[in-house]
Amino acid sequence: SAVISQKPSRDICQRGTSLTIQCQVDSQVTMMFWYRQQPGQSLTLIATANQGSEATYESGFVIDKFPISRPNLTFSTLTVSNMSPEDSSIYLCSGSHNEQFFGPGTRLTVL
Amino acid sequence: GESVGLHLPTLSVQEGDNSIINCAYSNSASDYFIWYKQESGKGPQFIIDIRSNMDKRQGQRVTVLLNKTVKHLSLQIAATQPGDSAVYFCAENGRGTYKYIFGTGTRLKVLA
Numbered sequence: 100s101a102v103i104s105q106k107p108s109r110d111i112c113q114r115g116t117s118l119t120i121q122c123q124v125d126s127q128v129t130m131m132f133w134y135r136q137q138p139g140q141s142l143t144l145i146a147t148a149n150q151g152s153e154a155t156y157e158s159g160f161v162i163d164k165f166p167i168s169r170p171n172l173t174f175s176t177l178t179v180s181n182m183s184p185e186d187s188s189i190y191l192c193s194g195s196h197n198e199q200f201f202g203p204g205t206r207l208t209v210l
Numbered sequence: 211g212e213s214v215g216l217h218l219p220t221l222s223v224q225e226g227d228n229s230i231i232n233c234a235y236s237n238s239a240s241d242y243f244i245w246y247k248q249e250s251g252k253g254p255q256f257i258i259d260i261r262s263n264m265d266k267r268q269g270q271r272v273t274v275l276l277n278k279t280v281k282h283l284s285l286q287i288a289a290t291q292p293g294d295s296a297v298y299f300c301a302e303n304g305r306g307t308y309k310y311i312f313g314t315g316t317r318l319k320v321l322a
Contacts, residue, residue, distance in 0.1 A: 141299060141314050203252055203253045204253050
């Protein structure tokens, strides 16, 4: 399986600011996804990152709050905009060929 | 460490015993299932998968059982080791879709 890296691994941010998380895969993948995992909970899909076009968002997530880019088949970014403490979570990037594999996550704390 | 699994159901197993982790999936149309292991501070790691045309699949020390009648999936870990301590998630994928739906997760705690 491919290896996914994320940057930053963690951050502490102030309310009202934005953070961009980068996801890099070491090989080309068909699909890339962004998930949120709140403390003690399961994974919730935010959106599918589409190469060269707008991301496909799940119910409850909107582009203005979570803009996503995917300029090629190995890289994607997720921005968490105008952050509030409720956005404190782990954000996970995943890639998929046949099976789906995950990055290590970005732990975000918003004060 | 990470707080993943803090509020999840916990299964405590003695080292060397077998573990059985259960999952009820939601969509009768799902045709592909994966078990993931998530250790503290890490992303989920693929363990084993199974397609809906099978009811059992074995890996190294792990077995997945699928009961489509009752929409139930289980992960059996033989001779559980301390390194097996983690949170385990099942995920389902529907035919013709690319999205995975994750179960609520179970924290496995291995007692020495």
